[in-house]
Amino acid sequence: MDVDIVIVGAGPSGLCLARSLSGQGLNIAVVELQQLDTIGTPPFDGREIALTQHSASIMKELGLWQLIEPQAISQLRDAKILDGRSQFEMLIPHQLSQYQELGWLISNHLIRKAAYDATQEAIKLNGDIKLILGRKVIKVKASQQGASVTLDDGEQIKAELVVAADNRFSTTRRMMGIAADMHDFGRNMLVCCMTHDVPHDHIAWEWFDYGQTLALLPMNPDPLTGLYRSSVVITVASDEAEELIKLSPESFSQNAKERFGGRLGEMNLISTIHSYPLISVYPKRLVGNRFATVGDAAVGMHPVTAHGFNFGLLGVQKLSQEILSAHKTGKDIGNQSLLLRYERTHRLKTRPLFLMTRLITEIYTKESPPAKFLRTALLHISEKLTPFKKSIALSLTGR
Numbered sequence: 001m002d003v004d005i006v007i008v009g010a011g012p013s014g015l016c017l018a019r020s021l022s023g024q025g026l027n028i029a030v031v032e033l034q035q036l037d038t039i040g041t042p043p044f045d046g047r048e049i050a051l052t053q054h055s056a057s058i059m060k061e062l063g064l065w066q067l068i069e070p071q072a073i074s075q076l077r078d079a080k081i082l083d084g085r086s087q088f089e090m091l092i093p094h095q096l097s098q099y100q101e102l103g104w105l106i107s108n109h110l111i112r113k114a115a116y117d118a119t120q121e122a123i124k125l126n127g128d129i130k131l132i133l134g135r136k137v138i139k140v141k142a143s144q145q146g147a148s149v150t151l152d153d154g155e156q157i158k159a160e161l162v163v164a165a166d167n168r169f170s171t172t173r174r175m176m177g178i179a180a181d182m183h184d185f186g187r188n189m190l191v192c193c194m195t196h197d198v199p200h201d202h203i204a205w206e207w208f209d210y211g212q213t214l215a216l217l218p219m220n221p222d223p224l225t226g227l228y229r230s231s232v233v234i235t236v237a238s239d240e241a242e243e244l245i246k247l248s249p250e251s252f253s254q255n256a257k258e259r260f261g262g263r264l265g266e267m268n269l270i271s272t273i274h275s276y277p278l279i280s281v282y283p284k285r286l287v288g289n290r291f292a293t294v295g296d297a298a299v300g301m302h303p304v305t306a307h308g309f310n311f312g313l314l315g316v317q318k319l320s321q322e323i324l325s326a327h328k329t330g331k332d333i334g335n336q337s338l339l340l341r342y343e344r345t346h347r348l349k350t351r352p353l354f355l356m357t358r359l360i361t362e363i364y365t366k367e368s369p370p371a372k373f374l375r376t377a378l379l380h381i382s383e384k385l386t387p388f389k390k391s392i393a394l395s396l397t398g399r
Helices: 012-021 036-040 053-062 108-126 171-175 238-244 249-259 308-328 336-363 369-384 386-397
Strands: 005-008 028-032 048-052 074-076 078-083 089-092 103-107 129-133 137-142 147-151 156-159 161-164 180-196 203-208 213-219 228-237 267-269 274-283 291-293
Touching (some): 012 028, 028 156, 048 213, 108 129, 161 171, 274 336
Parallel strands (some): 005 161, 078 203
Antiparallel strands (some): 147 156, 180 267, 203 213
């Protein structure tokens, strides 16, 4: 099989890239290890994705936003940061941005479903995307002359460009000999949906407590009961996470209420609980000979700043712009100068926040007396610095 572009990975970033390139005279193959039932009807995985205003505009351009039920899109109006057991809060109000809200929240499985459906629409309209599901890439070859991937049944697909969009531990990236800096935080993130008595007012919480980090992502009311509903994120040591996930729904609900200091009143678990290890990844290079990375394969963020998929969409937008610009002028879409421009731009937009996130998590997870004093002092000082808070607000909107 000969195509112009092979995308390895049919997650949201990989499918969004295929969708953005469709209808422009390019032939695209998307290879994915998972089967159709998982890709076409993704199961609930606990994760709520905080989308910036910029990401929302990209999703609308690609046709994803229109495929998601409006009641499944929740407003993220403001954000607040808490530290330890103090009642003090640093509020990031939407008024510091130019929008009525900082961003939006959508369940990850709904974004994946919309990406798949938008890709299917492109296939019916343009016929230029081939989905190859249930197959594994076992070899990648790339040089200045051309590129190819070999599948687990021996089939070879030749292309002008190979794009890794599999995951932060990308085997495709490793096959290209690209190393990555990885940091294992030794913690797991438990995510689930819960109802609670006290309204969240569509304010997201990031609570750097002692021995744990808590997050509250405001969702629309529970459609069955009308109760206030949120995505609850509990980050603790990996062994503690294993014990928590074994609790009965009633015990887990009581445990969560106590962890949140009763600030939300009674809390009730209404979904399955999902556990994810906290490991951040940043590759040494984002491109190679006729090879590029997007999504988590390019930047595997710590979730504390909620920029993972937002960075994925930024990468998709920039890479597709470079590819389509070259294609329209008859240039080589796998040209190294094109790929290096993409790499420079994406690094400039992602690496500073990636490093800042590492610094924040280092400061706000240490619990020695000097560290506690520094944490509290920084939060109180930051609350009084309006320009600093405005920069955070603009970052959360993606503008």
